[in-house]
Each structure stands twice: as C-alpha cells, then as structure tokens.
Amino acid sequence: MGLAKRIIPCLDVTAGRVVKGVNFVNLRDAGDPIEIASRYDDQGADELTFLDITASSDERDIIVSVIEAVAAQVFIPLTVGGGVRKVEDVRRLLNAGADKVSINTAAVQTPSLVDETCGRYGSQCIVVAIDAKRSATASGWEVFTHGGRRPTGLDVVQWALEMQRRGAGEILLTSMDRDGTRAGFDLELTRAVSEAVTIPVIASGGVGNLAHLAEGVLVGKADAVLAASIFHFGEFTVREAKQFMADRGIEVRW
Amino acid sequence: MTTIAVIDYGMGNLRSVSKALEHVAPAANIIVTSDPKVVGAADRIVFPGQGAMFDCMREMDRFGLRAALHEAAGRKPFLGLCIGLQMLFDRSEEGNIAGLGILAGTVRRFPDAAMHGPDGSRLKVPHMGWNQVAQAKPHPLWQGIKDGERFYYVHSYYADPIDRHCVAGETEHGVPFTAAVARDNIFAVQFHPEKSQAHGLRLLANFVAWNP
Numbered sequence: 001m002g003l004a005k006r007i008i009p010c011l012d013v014t015a016g017r018v019v020k021g022v023n024f025v026n027l028r029d030a031g032d033p034i035e036i037a038s039r040y041d042d043q044g045a046d047e048l049t050f051l052d053i054t055a056s057s058d059e060r061d062i063i064v065s066v067i068e069a070v071a072a073q074v075f076i077p078l079t080v081g082g083g084v085r086k087v088e089d090v091r092r093l094l095n096a097g098a099d100k101v102s103i104n105t106a107a108v109q110t111p112s113l114v115d116e117t118c119g120r121y122g123s124q125c126i127v128v129a130i131d132a133k134r135s136a137t138a139s140g141w142e143v144f145t146h147g148g149r150r151p152t153g154l155d156v157v158q159w160a161l162e163m164q165r166r167g168a169g170e171i172l173l174t175s176m177d178r179d180g181t182r183a184g185f186d187l188e189l190t191r192a193v194s195e196a197v198t199i200p201v202i203a204s205g206g207v208g209n210l211a212h213l214a215e216g217v218l219v220g221k222a223d224a225v226l227a228a229s230i231f232h233f234g235e236f237t238v239r240e241a242k243q244f245m246a247d248r249g250i251e252v253r254w
Numbered sequence: 255m256t257t258i259a260v261i262d263y264g265m266g267n268l269r270s271v272s273k274a275l276e277h278v279a280p281a282a283n284i285i286v287t288s289d290p291k292v293v294g295a296a297d298r299i300v301f302p303g304q305g306a307m308f309d310c311m312r313e314m315d316r317f318g319l320r321a322a323l324h325e326a327a328g329r330k331p332f333l334g335l336c337i338g339l340q341m342l343f344d345r346s347e348e349g350n351i352a353g354l355g356i357l358a359g360t361v362r363r364f365p366d367a368a369m370h371g372p373d374g375s376r377l378k379v380p381h382m383g384w385n386q387v388a389q390a391k392p393h394p395l396w397q398g399i400k401d402g403e404r405f406y407y408v409h410s411y412y413a414d415p416i417d418r419h420c421v422a423g424e425t426e427h428g429v430p431f432t433a434a435v436a437r438d439n440i441f442a443v444q445f446h447p448e449k450s451q452a453h454g455l456r457l458l459a460n461f462v463a464w465n466p
Contacts, residue, residue: 002371002426004384004404041451046384072273077406077449097269099449122265122305124380124408169380169408198369200378223378253384253404 004253005217006046006224007241008079008202009231011036014054016062020229030232037070040231043238045076046253049102049172049226052082053147064096071097081129081172090117094125102127102172105145108152108159111166118167127202128163129172132156132189141189148176156189157196164197171197172226175205182208182229190220202226210236210244217250257283258462259296261323261338263313264288271302271335274448278459290322298462299326301442303337307361307411308349310337320354327356327440333461334442336409339435342442343413357435359415368428381427382408387434387445390421395434395441395460403453405433405445412444439466 011018011033018036019027030036037048048070052063060083067080080093081102090101107114107128118126133151135142141156160171173193175186185203194201203222207213207230216225230236242252258279260272268286275284285292293299301323303310314320326332327342334342343353346361353361369377384404389396412431415421422441423434434443441461447454 002385003377003381003407006383071270073277075270075274075277075449075451075455077408077446095269097273099270120305123410124304124382170382195376198376198379200380200382221375224383 004251008047008226009040010049010226010228012051012053033066034069037074041074045238047077049079067096100125100127102129104129108145114166123167123169127170128168131174131176133176160193160197164199170200172202178206184212185216187220194221214245214248255283257296258298259293260286260300262286262288263317265310270448279462288317293322298331300333301338302335307346308351331464332440339442361411361413363411377428380410385425387423393436394464397460398456405450407445
C-alpha cells in the first residue's frame with residue numbers, strides 16, 4: 001500500500017460558470033462551479049482543478065470569488081490556473097483559498113516566474129501546465145501556449161525537466177492532439193514525461209471513458225489523471241471511476 | 255469562548271487552515287496572528303508552515319515568535335502542521351539549519367535511492383497526494399478515525415525523531431516516515447488535515463475538544 005493515484009475533475013470556468021467545449025470553442029454550459037465542486041467532493045474527488053478561461057482581464061476577479069466560496073466548504077486541494085502572469089496573480093489566488101496555482105504561457109514567456117513564485121510560496125503550490133502537440137522536436141512533442149494555439153519550438157520533455165529544475169512541484173500535461181477528442185490520453189507523451197521527471201505528473205486531454213483513466217496510470221505512468229466532460233454531464237461519477245481503477249489493481253482513496 | 259491562534263509568519267496560505275477550523279469550531283474565536291502577545295493569550299495554538307523550513311525559521315524569528323512558541327508548546331494544546339511539525343525538531347537537512355529544538359531529531363529528505371515502489375516504479379518527490387497513516391499509538395486526536403485512513407500530503411522532507419515514543423503515526427513512501435508526533439500537550443502532523451476532507455476535519459475537531 002502507498003500513495004493513491006489521484007482522480008482530478010477539471011472545471012473550466014468563465015464568467016462564474018463551468019463550461020465545456022472542444023479546444024475552447026463551442027462552449028456548453030455545465031453549471032454552477034460551487035455546486036459542481038461540492039458534488040465532486042461528495043463523490044470522492046481527490047483534488048479539483050479550476051481553469052479560468054475568461055478572455056478579458058476585467059472579469060478576472062470572478063474566479064477569485066468562486067475560489068473563495070468553494071474553499072469555504074470543500075476541504076480537498078484546489079488548483080487554479082488560467083491567465084496567471086505575475087507573482088501578484090499567484091498571491092491573489094492563494095489568498096482566495098487555492099492550494100496550488102498552475103502557470104502555463106507565462107512560464108514560457110518568463111521562466112524566472114517559476115523560480116520566483118516557488119521561492120516565495122514553495123514548490124508545493126506551483127504547478128506548471130504544459131500544452132503538448134506532436135511535432136518534430138527531439139522527444140516528438142512541442143510546447144504550445146495561448147490555449148494551444150501558438151508553437152514555441154520548445155521540446156516538451158526538455159521543458160518539463162527545466163521546470164522541475166526551476167522548482168515546479170508538479171506538471172499538468174495536456175495533449176492538444178487529444179484534448180476534447182474523447183480518444184484517450186496520448187499515453188506515449190504521458191509516459192515520456194512522467195519517466196523523465198522526478199516530480200508528479202498529471203495526465204490530461206482526451207478522456208472519453210473510464211478505461212482511458214486507468215490506461216493513463218498503468219501505461220502512461222501518470223501520478224494523477226484529470227478529466228472534465230465525462231464527469232460534468234453525469235456520464236460517470238468520480239466514485240465509478242475509482243471503482244474501475246481499483247478493479248484494475250490501481251490504488252485509490254475511498 | 256475558546257480562542258485558537260493560527261500562527262501567521264508570512265509563510266504560505268493560512269486561509270485553508272482557518273476556514274477548516276471555522277467549519278469544525280463555529281463557536282470558537284479563530285485568530286490568524288503574527289503577534290506574540292496574541293499567541294500568549296490564546297487557549298490553543300495551531301502552527302502551520304509551507305515552503306522551505308529555512309525560510310519558515312527566518313520569518314518566524316523576524317516576527318519575534320520564538321519565545322511565544324516555546325512558551326505555548328510547553329503548556330497549551332498545540333497542533334503543528336506540515337513544516338510546523340518539522341520546525342519543532344532540532345535540525346533540518348534542508349539548508350542544514352537549526353529548528354526550535356522542542357523535540358529531539360532531524361528533518362531529512364526522502365532518499366533518492368529508496369524512491370521505488372514494490373513493483374519497481376519510481377516514487378515521486380514531492381510526496382504529493384493521499385497516503386495511509388498507520389496509528390502508532392492511541393491518542394485523543396485519532397478518535398473516530400480508523401487506523402490506516404488516508405490523509406493529504408505534500409512535502410519532500412520528513413522528521414526523524416530520536417525518541418521513537420513520540421511517534422503517533424507512520425506512513426510509507428519508499429521509506430517509512432513520521433506522519434504524526436505526540437508528546438504531552440503537543441500533537442503535530444506531516445499531512446494537511448485542513449485538506450484531508452472528512453477525516454482531516456475530524457482530527458481538527460478532536461484538537462479543538464482536546465484537554466491534555
């Protein structure tokens with residue numbers, strides 16, 4: 001017995017509502033974030049990730065009040081990402097009740113932001129999110145930013161190692177090729193990164209059924225699996241996902 | 255009305271801790287404070303900590319909290335959380351610095367060589383997620399919590415006490431390590447009860463009701 005593999009429902013939030021779409025288009029309303037967070041907590045979610053996909057900066061404060069409300073009633077780890085640019089953004093989200101903050105585009109634009117925030121708040125609360133796409137770089141995957149729209153030329157495995165060196169406590173790895181397709185994780189990508197780094201890796205992008213979650217751990221060697229749509233529309237509960245994984249010999253928390 | 259001081263020395267997010275305490279003790283007066291006088295006047299002390307122990311020790315001293323912590327740890331119900339547990343010990347390998355010396359022992363990093371699971375898979379550091387706590391002895395703070403229950407962890411270092419009698423709980427991550435320590439009025443945990451859902455809230459409720 002040991003550390004359980006984590007199941008992390010992801011809530012994409014804009015204008016105070018949870019939404020779900022494919023590559024940030026065709027968004028469908030999935031409900032109230034506080035209600036949904038409480039439901040997943042009841043179902044045994046191990047953590048929750050909130051991704052603020054609000055486009056305009058004047059609406060950024062909405063996510064802060066959402067996190068405050070969730071943190072007052074849900075006592076499991078909360079990660080918040082999306083639009084984090086400065087040390088001040090990290091501070092504001094932590095003060096609102098986030099336990100971890102994920103940094104994506106800003107880590108590419110200003111890598112020292114990772115050193116600085118880890119130095120100030122500790123590695124345990126800094127997650128680096130990497131959007132990866134198959135490409136001709138050394139490992140076979142390239143880092144993309146701006147919601148997966150902009151190529152950077154950076155190799156994903158090298159980038160993950162650099163983020164670890166700069167102090168990141170965890171990697172949230174999303175396959176842009178699979179995100180929204182429901183075809184399953186890019187298992188080769190997940191495994192390549194998870195075996196290269198010594199910090200935990202969360203697999204993300206492409207989950208369409210419970211077998212995909214189990215594969216992420218068993219084949220992809222992920223430490224945690226993240227999914228959104230399979231939970232939001234009532235297809236599966238988190239508890240069903242845990243039962244499925246436990247039946248395949250994966251250690252889960254009950 | 256009982257007053258619970260959550261000690262704030264600028265290291266990490268104390269909102270989770272105070273929210274969880276408010277949840278389990280709605281009648282208590284919960285004060286997040288860096289004032290040694292307030293710590294001195296409080297009935298119960300919660301001593302959290304996040305980040306690197308080196309920074310935590312420095313900031314704790316910058317706020318002049320050392321004497322108040324020693325005084326409180328000597329006689330009041332005292333709950334250490336995460337780095338708050340580690341700081342109670344003599345010394346840490348992290349930056350090779352001295353701790354408060356309230357408990358004898360050293361804080362060590364998970365050894366790279368031991369970071370393999372039974373199936374040969376690599377164990378990650380930080381040790382992050384939900385792991386089982388084997389209760390090493392009965393204690394009022396374990397009341398209503400089953401032996402082997404899972405709590406949420408995130409840390410790269412753990413305390414290695416010289417006096418094994420103070421070990422109240424153990425967890426395994428490549429090596430067995432100290433999950434909880436207890437001595438007289440002191441209880442401290444390496445995990446985060448404030449983030450450990452029902453069982454974590456139960457432990458906090460037990461602390462609020464504890465009369466050592």
